[in-house]
Each structure stands twice: as structure tokens, then as C-alpha cells.
Amino acid sequence: xxxxxxxxxxxxxxxxxxxxxxxxxxxxxxxxxxxxxxxxxxxxxxxxxxxxxxxxxxxxxxxxxxxxxxxxxxxxxxxxxxxxxxxxxxxxxxxxxxxxxxxxxxxxxxxxxxxxxxxxxxxxxxxxxxxxxxxxxxxxxxxxxxxxxxxxxxxxxxxxxxxxxxxxxxxxxxxxxxxxxxxxxxxxxxxxxxxxxxxxxxxxxxxxxxxxxxxxxxxxxxxxxxxxxxxxxxxxxxxxxxxxxxxxxxxxxxxxxxxxxxxxxxxxxxxxxxxxxxxxxxxxxxxxxxxxxxxxxxxxxxxxxxxxxxxxxxxxxxxxxxxxxxxxxxxxxxxxxxxxxxxxxxxxxxxxxxxxxxxxxxxxxxxxxxxxxxxxxxxxxxxxxxxxxxxxxxxxxxxxxxxxxxxxxxxxxxxxxxxxxxxxxxxxxxxxxxxxxxxxxxxxxxxxxxxxxxxxxxxxxxxxxxxxxxxxxxx
Amino acid sequence: xxxxxxxxxxxxxxxxxxxxxxxxxxxxxxxxxxxxxxxxxxxxxxxxxxxxxxxxxxxxxxxxxxxxxxxxxxxxxxxxxxxxxxxxxxxxxxxxxxxxxxxxxxxxxxxxxxxxxxxxxxxxxxxxxxxxxxxxxxxxxxxxxxxxxxxxxxxxxxxxxxxxxxxxxxxxxxxxxxxxxxxxxxxxxxxxxxxxxxxxxxxxxxxxxxxxxxxxxxxxxxxxxxxxxxxxxxxxxxxxxxxxxxxxxxxxxxxxxxxxxxxxxxxxxxxxxxxxxxxxxxxxxxxxxxxxxxxxxxxxxxxxxxxxxxxxxxxxxxxxxxxxxxxxxxxxxxxxxxxxxxxxxxxxxxxxxxxxxxxxxxxxxxxxxxxxxxxxxxxxxxxxxxxxxxxxxxxxxxxxxxxxxxxxxxxxxxxxxxxxxxxxxxxxxxxxxxxxxxxxxxxx
Numbered sequence: 001x002x003x004x005x006x007x008x009x010x011x012x013x014x015x016x017x018x019x020x021x022x023x024x025x026x027x028x029x030x031x032x033x034x035x036x037x038x039x040x041x042x043x044x045x046x047x048x049x050x051x052x053x054x055x056x057x058x059x060x061x062x063x064x065x066x067x068x069x070x071x072x073x074x075x076x077x078x079x080x081x082x083x084x085x086x087x088x089x090x091x092x093x094x095x096x097x098x099x100x101x102x103x104x105x106x107x108x109x110x111x112x113x114x115x116x117x118x119x120x121x122x123x124x125x126x127x128x129x130x131x132x133x134x135x136x137x138x139x140x141x142x143x144x145x146x147x148x149x150x151x152x153x154x155x156x157x158x159x160x161x162x163x164x165x166x167x168x169x170x171x172x173x174x175x176x177x178x179x180x181x182x183x184x185x186x187x188x189x190x191x192x193x194x195x196x197x198x199x200x201x202x203x204x205x206x207x208x209x210x211x212x213x214x215x216x217x218x219x220x221x222x223x224x225x226x227x228x229x230x231x232x233x234x235x236x237x238x239x240x241x242x243x244x245x246x247x248x249x250x251x252x253x254x255x256x257x258x259x260x261x262x263x264x265x266x267x268x269x270x271x272x273x274x275x276x277x278x279x280x281x282x283x284x285x286x287x288x289x290x291x292x293x294x295x296x297x298x299x300x301x302x303x304x305x306x307x308x309x310x311x312x313x314x315x316x317x318x319x320x321x322x323x324x325x326x327x328x329x330x331x332x333x334x335x336x337x338x339x340x341x342x343x344x345x346x347x348x349x350x351x352x353x354x355x356x357x358x359x360x361x362x363x364x365x366x367x368x369x370x371x372x373x374x375x376x377x378x379x380x381x382x383x384x385x386x387x388x389x390x391x392x393x394x395x396x397x398x399x400x401x402x403x404x405x406x407x408x409x410x411x412x413x414x415x416x417x418x419x420x421x422x423x424x425x426x427x428x429x430x431x432x433x434x435x436x437x438x439x440x441x442x443x444x445x446x447x448x449x450x451x452x453x454x455x456x457x458x459x460x461x462x463x464x465x466x467x468x469x470x471x472x473x474x475x
Numbered sequence: 476x477x478x479x480x481x482x483x484x485x486x487x488x489x490x491x492x493x494x495x496x497x498x499x500x501x502x503x504x505x506x507x508x509x510x511x512x513x514x515x516x517x518x519x520x521x522x523x524x525x526x527x528x529x530x531x532x533x534x535x536x537x538x539x540x541x542x543x544x545x546x547x548x549x550x551x552x553x554x555x556x557x558x559x560x561x562x563x564x565x566x567x568x569x570x571x572x573x574x575x576x577x578x579x580x581x582x583x584x585x586x587x588x589x590x591x592x593x594x595x596x597x598x599x600x601x602x603x604x605x606x607x608x609x610x611x612x613x614x615x616x617x618x619x620x621x622x623x624x625x626x627x628x629x630x631x632x633x634x635x636x637x638x639x640x641x642x643x644x645x646x647x648x649x650x651x652x653x654x655x656x657x658x659x660x661x662x663x664x665x666x667x668x669x670x671x672x673x674x675x676x677x678x679x680x681x682x683x684x685x686x687x688x689x690x691x692x693x694x695x696x697x698x699x700x701x702x703x704x705x706x707x708x709x710x711x712x713x714x715x716x717x718x719x720x721x722x723x724x725x726x727x728x729x730x731x732x733x734x735x736x737x738x739x740x741x742x743x744x745x746x747x748x749x750x751x752x753x754x755x756x757x758x759x760x761x762x763x764x765x766x767x768x769x770x771x772x773x774x775x776x777x778x779x780x781x782x783x784x785x786x787x788x789x790x791x792x793x794x795x796x797x798x799x800x801x802x803x804x805x806x807x808x809x810x811x812x813x814x815x816x817x818x819x820x821x822x823x824x825x826x827x828x829x830x831x832x833x834x835x836x837x838x839x840x841x842x843x844x845x846x847x848x849x850x851x852x853x854x855x856x857x858x859x860x861x862x863x864x865x866x867x868x869x870x871x872x873x874x875x876x877x878x879x880x881x882x883x884x885x886x887x888x889x890x891x892x893x894x895x896x897x898x899x900x901x902x903x904x905x906x907x908x909x910x911x912x913x914x915x916x917x918x919x
Contacts, residue, residue, distance in 0.1 A: 001578070001774055005586050005813055014816030016553045021906040024829035026717075032689050032852055034719055039593045042816040045555055052555075052583070052810060056564035059579035063563035072569050076478050080522045082561070089533035094878055095547050095743030101537035101873070105742050108532060118515040130605035130744065131799040133786070144647055165786035169796035173616075175647030178791050216504040246514045248505050263799065269563075271803030272580040273570040273763065274603070275745040291643075313643035317546060317608035317636035317732075318743025330529065334476040336519025346479040348501045353489040369504070396576045404572070407787070424480040425489060452771060457575040459776035464574075467768035467780040471757065473599050474589040 001459060002054045006475045009041030015048050058458045059272070060401045066427050070373045070404035070416025071164070071212065073242050073264035075347075078334055081268070081327040090326060095318040099303050105322060106302035110295045112329045113279075119340070120241070120258060121251020122281030126290045127320040132239060133166035134315065135259025135278025136206075140174035141312045142257060142282065142289040143204050143233050149289075149310060152231070154203035158194070162187055162212045162408040164239060176203060183410055187213035187366050187375075189223055198230045208237040209250070212408040212416075213366035214351065214373040216243075224254025233257060233286075241265045242420075243348060243372035246341035257282045266328035277324035291315050346421035347372045350428060354419055357432045361440070365411050373418035377411050381439060384447035388413040391438055393461060394453040398434045476519055539878035540908055542834075544856050544899025545685070546607065546634045547743050548735045550713070551903055556737040556810045565806055570763070570799070574778040575770075580802065581777035584765040587809035591751050594715050594812065595729045596722020600751035601764040602805035604797065607732025608640040610748030611679060611709055613795060614728045615641065617752070617759045618677035618705045619650065620794070626651040626674050630662050632684035633709060635886060660688045660848035660858065667695055671702045677727075681709035682718070686897065687831075687856025688848060689718055696724040712736055712749065712808075714854045716824030721751070728752045737811030738804045747804030758784060761795030823902060827855040830909065831900040835859075837913045838898070844916065847895050856899045858883065858892070863919055865896050875915055877908075 043051070060067070067074040085091070093102055113125040129135040140157070147154045157171040160181045168178045179197055184190050189207070205227050210216045217223065224234050236250040236258035242265040244250075250258050262277040263270055270276070282290060292311045293304035335343060348371050355364065355374045363377040378388050392402035392415070404416040419428055442450055452461060481489070490496065502510070520528070541549040559565065564579060571577030584602045591600040604610040615627055629641065631654045638654075645652060655666050662680060671678070678699045682690035692708060699706040708726040713735050721729035734746035752760060758781060766780030786793040815823060835857045839846045847858035861868070865882045872879035880896035900909065 001776065002582060004582075004589075006589070014819050015555060015814030016819060018551075018819065018823050018826050018902055020826040020829055020902075022829050022833045022909075024832050026825055026828050026832070028689075028717060028828075028852060031691065031693055032719055034715065034717055034723070036596050036720060036723055038716065038817040038820060040590070040815060040817045040820055041813060043813060045814065048555060048810070048814055049558065051813075052559040053562070055579040055582055056559070056562040057579065058577075058582070059564045059568045060573070060576035061564045062567035067569070069569060069572070074567075074569060077567060078476070078478060080525055082566075084525070084529045086561075087529070087533050089536045089538060091739035091741045092538055092549075093536055093742045094539070094541055094543055094549070094740050096543055096545060096881055097537070097539065097878060098869075098873060101539065102742070104532045104535035107535065115516055130609070130801070131797075133796045133798045134605060134609075137796060141643065141647070164798075165788070165790045165793065166796050166798050168791040169786040169789070169793040172791050172793075173644075173648075173796055218504055221506060244505070246511060247502055248509050248511060252509045253506075261799075269566045269803075270569040270799070271801075272565055272568045272577075272583075272806065273802030274800040275605075275747075275803060276799040313646075314608075314636065314639040315643055316744070317606050317634070317640060317746075321745040322742040323745050330525060332516060333520050333528070334522075334525055335478075337514040337516040339477045339519045340516060341514060342477055342479060345498045345501070346481065349481075349486065349489055349493075349498060352493045352501055356493045369501070371501075392573065393575065396573060401576055402573050421479045425485045454575050458578050459575055459774055460770040460772050462574050462770050462776045462778050463768050464778050464780065467766040467778050468782075471764075471780060472767040473601075473757070473764060473780075474585070474592045 002051065002058065004475050005041045005043065008047055008051060009043055012042055012044050014042045015045035065399055065401055066423060066431055067401040068403045068417045068419050069401060070418040071239065073418060073420060075267055075420035076422035077267050077269040078331060081330040084330050085323045085326050100301065103301055106295055108326055108329050110297055110302055112325055115332050116260060116279060116281060119245055120281050121249030122258060123284045124287045124290060125279050125281045127279045127325050128291045128315050129278035129280060130316050130321050131274060131276035132259060132261040132278045133170055135280045136166055136170035137173055138280045138291060138315045139235055139257050139259055140171055140176065142286055144174055145289045145312050146286055147203055154201055156201050157203055158197055158205045160189060162410050163206065163208055167206050167237060185365065187211050187215055187410065189217055189219060191219055191222060194223065194226065198226060198232065202230060202232045204233040204235045206235040206237055208239055210240050210243050210371040213375045214370040215366040216371060220253050228254065240372060243344065245344045247344055257286055262324055262328040266331045268324045268327040275321050275324055277321045343421045350419040350421060350423060354417060354428055354432060373416060375408065375411050375414050375416045377413055378415055379413040382413060383443050386443050386447050386450050388415055390450045390453060394438050394450045396454040397456045400431060476521060539876055541878040542898055542900060542912060543878045543881050545881045545897055546636055546732065547740050548899065548901055549740060549903045550735045550901050552737050552739065553814060555814060556807050559810045560803060560807045566803060571779060578776060581765050583806050583809050585767065585777050587805050588765060590809060590812040591749055594712055595751045596720040597729055597751040598754040599757040600749065601760055601762055602802060603800045604748030604750055604762065605801055606744065606746045606748045608637040610730035610750050611637050612641055612644045613750060613761045614707045614730045615677060617728060617756060618707065621756060621759055622676045622705065624674050624676045625649060626676050627679065628653050628655055628670050628675060629679045630655050630681055630684065632657050632686060633679060633681045634685050660686045660851060661690050662695060664694055664698060667698055671698065671704065673702055675702055675704040677705040677707050679707045679709065683711055683714055683854040683856065686848060686858045687853040689852045689854065692719060693724045696726055700725065711854060713824055713827065716821040727756060733804060733808045737807035745801060745804055747801035747808065759794055762797040762800055826902040830902060830904055831855040831857060834898065834900045834909050838916060841916055855901055856897055858895050858897055860895050868919055871919060872915060877912060
């Protein structure tokens, strides 16, 4: 295990230095001065390079291994996007430069908004939200503002129990009450229950399509019709948009508003937990409420428009996570229509292929067909005290990152796999072979080996209970 | 371009295994009449074509010598920061759900938390928040959950972008947002005392504030505590090499923007917010926290911890809705903070002050230019009042490839800042760049 920075600190010359070509006496009044000593480490550039390089090697990453983390869409990130995003003419730009000096950035943003409209069937997009959950909040604030404007008091949002946890917590933050809608056993929306819940208080229904079991909502048109007849807004959680890009548009299904996780569907690297980008798209009637500023094409050049009196305001400082926006723009331009459609098809093919190889021996609550991902329940096959988490840890020994486990919450001992389109058949075959060895062989013959896995990682199984009971959060 | 890998034979094998004849059959559950015939997106491009296109687009952006800040700053980024952040092992991994296979990211965040604590003299930090503006929002949310009241006093000298975001977030939550007026650019004790009462949830003060001025945080915090309210300090982390820390003046929560710590300006995003607090408030923190633990052999390791605060477990009762945040930018900040040493970091802050002060002295001695707020202490930004036309000044500067000061004339509804402009000078500006700025201003 790599030492900590404070443990490798010495009295050496630190890595960075600064000079000053101006001599000025700095007199800071004593009551404003820092009196405490600053305990920063002293480490040379060479040692710091080793330290952080060694740390990086303690990560499994998409660039080193198959990363079938369900719901997170760990597809290959084209390298050319990185190269473009590092261009100084994109990243050495101050947000308050005159519009005429940032036409490149504005063009990229304007055109990406248009591409997202074409893909989603929405009429307008804002690129301001910084991540998917931030997009959810933005969308919900837009919905709240809409009802305020038409003078309807609607205080609740319906969210299925299979949804990501961000949905209810975003709704709460936007000032709504959340009603949880129980799913049917195969993860579909229970239409009868939905009918019971719909009343004049319901502002919106938030749906993830395909749902978190990777299955398309078969009654979707009925659901959107029911909602609209009730004056309720349909919110599309774009977490799984990658399953339907180029095949069908959320806008055509009757959704009024949605967010897209650019980093997932349009392949910007996930950065160990961000940055992401969560653009929000709306149908025309919700456009007045989008965050400011909007980007306008006034024929000769692009300009900002802050004059939107019904706008919810700003959701983030400045205009959005531009490098992520740029990478997604590049991705769409690289693939084009045919590449985007093929990616969707191959992602769905890969997921169904894996599912086909596993479905005969393992419970699949969502049924034997899926879209881009699927969820298995290991409950009926777990033996000798082995749990799903143990199976996940054992996969690490074979060099794979583990699929998502224990989500969605509606499936017991769930394991959720999303291979994405950029994995080869060989990769999938090998992974399935290993997975089967673990659950059908090792679980019977060597269950202890699974229960104390992983064995080959830089650290062995870590104790999360100790960490939470007696938190050590800094050196 | 297409990044998928299968040939026809493989594809047919796979379809056979699935038990279908063609790819179309994979989408049978989708309403047939709505399936698209055509996707209205251009044809794909090769890497080379993309590069040519993007270079042409990039040319439409102008790179300028920046004397503008107001929340986003042109600071030097050491080569090591770029080297590490570009490592694909960091860049292409995700939220460290599988701790044993994510020790790189987890330990880096633990180091980051430690460095932020050392910098601010507070106890508990985490990685990370989207940006400085949403970091302030999260701090206010924490205070509301802790105090169970909803009255927030906010300095009007808080960055206006942040104020706008705060208003967006709290409009629907029936939170009483009361703005404190500045006196000569800073918050006066009496102004605060006039508004403070036992119902006050928290007081939000930025220092250096929007005008670059250093607030008297010690006394503002002291009075806030007299009313048992929480004190939320919004600070520029670089300034803490020199100025009094949130821990020293006993702030409850400190937040801010990390862009100056190793992230490029990037048009104002991607940046990264930081938050740090006292031990007693640790369980109220939003988002991911990394903690140290042991593996089954007793070896040290790191995990995501205190997760019962979070949306994936708590859902509607979570401390925030944050999931994906700005981890890679927090890593940049970690590498940035690791390499200066204590003395070097202090010197970095001093160079900012020295260069800004030099520029300030030169400008205010020019005809038609004066200091708006006298000789108060500032970090790397200051406000100048002028008799000249600010738009014209900036036009002329732009002609000389200089991004001039921000025009503040309309920044305050009461016209308090008429004919005022906000300059920023970081360690990036050389003496000769500053001198050319002065020469141009002389001629206007």
C-alpha cells in the first residue's frame, strides 16, 4: 500500500516554486493574518510523481479492464475527445470574455443543444446542470415554476420504487413531496396503482426508460396519456438514454422534459466520480422556464440572452461544464447518425448476449429480454453463506471491476450488468466463463475463498463497519 | 468513426445464442409506429476530420491576457497536475464503489480531504461538489437541517453568480434570505448586529469578497456565535496561505471554489467546490466522504464511509442529491496542494498580493482613476472608480489582447458601483504585462 503524503514529506525542496518580478512590501493587519502554521507536506516532484502514479495503479479503470458497472455506462471514451478538450483555445477562456471572443465555445454549445434535440425529440436544451442529479433538480424546478405560472398548486411527484435514489432526493430539494409507486414483480409500472395515485396534486411522474432492470416500459404510451389527461408533466430520467438513441425519442413517447447524463450516453470519461454534465431538454411550453442565460444564434454570431423573465434563474455559476460538453459534441460528430444507431444496437446486443448465456441458470426478474443492461437475482443460487457482495469481490481477483450490486432495491441479492457496445465478444465470453466458475463451481467447492475475497488486490477485503463507527477522515 | 468491435460472423453467433434472427428483434417491446426511420444528425467523421473542424472552431475563441477574475482566475497549473489528471487510471474509473479496486481514487480523496483540513484549520472535508456556488448552497442546506430554522443572512458582497444560484435553490423551500449591505465595500459589525437574532440559522460571508476585500471575519464570526447561529465562510483557498483561516475565527462551515487549485478556467466549468466543517457537523455533510479503515489482514485502506447520509440509501431523506460530482478536479486540487510545501504556498499567495498591489498603486495614481474602497486590505482583486468610459477602456484593452476589468456599473441595484470596475491580478501576470496595461490606461 502506498504511503500517505504526510509520511513521505521531508525537509526537501518542494515540487513547485514561484518567482516574483515585483518587489512590494506586504503589510497585512495582524487581525487579518493567518497565525496558525500550515502543515503542508514537502515533497519533490520526482517523489510526488511516483506517489500519484503508484496511486493510479491501485485503480481498476476502463482503460485497464472490463468495467461492467450497471447503470453507469462505462463505454470507451474516444481519446481524440481528450486531445481536443485540452486545447488551450478551449480551456484558457474566461467566462466573462466579450461574446465576440468566445464564438467557438458558443458555437459548440449551440450546436450540441441542437443535436440533443434531434436525438431526444425535445425542442430546447440547457447545458448548465453539472451532473445527472443536478439536471433532475433543474427539471423539477422548471416544473414547479410552470405550475406556479399557470396558478396550479401541485405538490407531489410520483417516482417508482425502482428509480435511482437521486430522483426522490432531487424532488425533495425542489420542494415536492414524493409518492413512491411500487413496481410489478418484473419491474414494470403498475397501471392500476398509478391510476389510484393520480390526482390534481400530482405535478410530475419521473420515469427511467428503459427502467433500472433494463426493460422497456411496455405501457409507456398509456402512462404518458394518463398523466397528460391529469395535467401532469412526464419527466424522462435520461440515465438509460443510451439504450434507445437513434431508435426512438423520449419526446415521441410523450415526455415533456428530461435530462441527459452526457458523460454516460456520450462517452465523456467519468473521472473517478465526475465531472459530468446533465443537460435538461424541454418541450416548447416549458422553454420560458429554462435557466439563464440562453444562447441565441442571431445569424451573424452567437450571443447570450439573459432577458428571460420566467426563467428559474441560475442553477450553477457560469454556463455549464464546458469540457464535458465539448467531449460529447466531439463524440456525436465522430460517430454521426449511423455510428450512434449502431452503438445503441451493439450495446443492446451485448447485453442480451450476456443475459442469454446466464438466464437459464439464474433468476432474471426483468424477463429474458433486456435493452442495454440487465439485473440478475442471485438469491436462489447463493450457497454456503456466500452473498452477492462476495461474488462481486471475487470478480476483482480475476481482474474485472464488479457489476453494480444491491441496486435496484426492488430485487433481492441483485447484480446489474451493463457491458456497453465497445466490448468485444471475446471479452464478454471470458467474463461470463469466469462469472460461471465463481457462482457454479467455487461457491460449492471453495466458498471460503469467495467469502474472504478479494485476494489479489492491493488491499484485501476492507472493513466498512470500522470506518463508519470510528471515522478517520484525514491524516 | 465507430468504436464497436464485432464482425458479421460474431454478430450472427450472438444473435443465435440469444435466439433471434436479426438485431431489430432486440427492440420488439418498443412501439413500432414510433421507431425512427432516420436520425437527424450529420454523418460521422474520422479523427483527422474532427481535428481540422475543431481547430477551426477553436480559432473563433480569443486567448487574452487576463486582468479579470470575479470567480474564475488565471492561475498557473504545474506540469505535474496535468500529468496526473491525464492518467487514464484516474480519468476512466468511476465512483469508487468497489473499494479494493479503487484505492488510487480513494486514497487521493483522503489526501485531498486532509489537505483541505490543513489549509482551513477545520476538521472534516469531502470530495466533492460541483462548484463554489453550489457549495454555498450545500452549506446553507446543512445549516438549515442542523438548526431547524430557515433564516439566512448573506453578504451582498458574495459573488453575484453564487447569489443567483442560492435564490434559484431556495425560492421553493420557504427560506428567508436576508442580504446584508456593505459599508465601504465590507460588512460592518453593526449591519450584522441589526439583522442577527436568535432565529438566525446562519450567516454567509465571503472573504476575500466579490470586491477582493478581506472581511473582518474574526469579529463577524464572534457576533454570529453570540446568537448561536452558524457562521459559513466562503473563502478563496489560495488566500489562506496568508489570511486568517476559518478554523482560527471559529467558522462552522467553510466553502469555496477550487478552480484556482489546478483546474483551467475552461469558460467557468468544469470546476469543483470544496466544503469543510467541524466534527460535530460531519454527519450533515453532502456527498461522498472517504474514511480510513483496515483490511482483513490489518493493512490500511480507504473506503466510502458514513454512506447512510446519501441518496442511494436515504433517498428522500438524504443530506443531498449529489451523485456524480467533480472528482477529477478534486484530484487536480490534491496534486496542486501537495507540491508547494508550507512556505511555497504562502509565497504563492504573497506574489498574488504583491502583483495586485503594484497594479493597484499604479492605476489609482493615474488621472481619472481612484480606489473605490480606499486603502483596505485585498487579495488579488480591487475596485477602481473612473471618470472614463469603462466600455471604451475595455474595447481598447481588447484591441491590445488584454481582458480588462469587469464593469461593475450595473452590478448593484442602488447604483452604488456606478463607474466602478473590478481588476484582478494573479501570479500569472508579469511586470511587463502590468506595465503595458498601465501605459494603455494612461492614454485613455
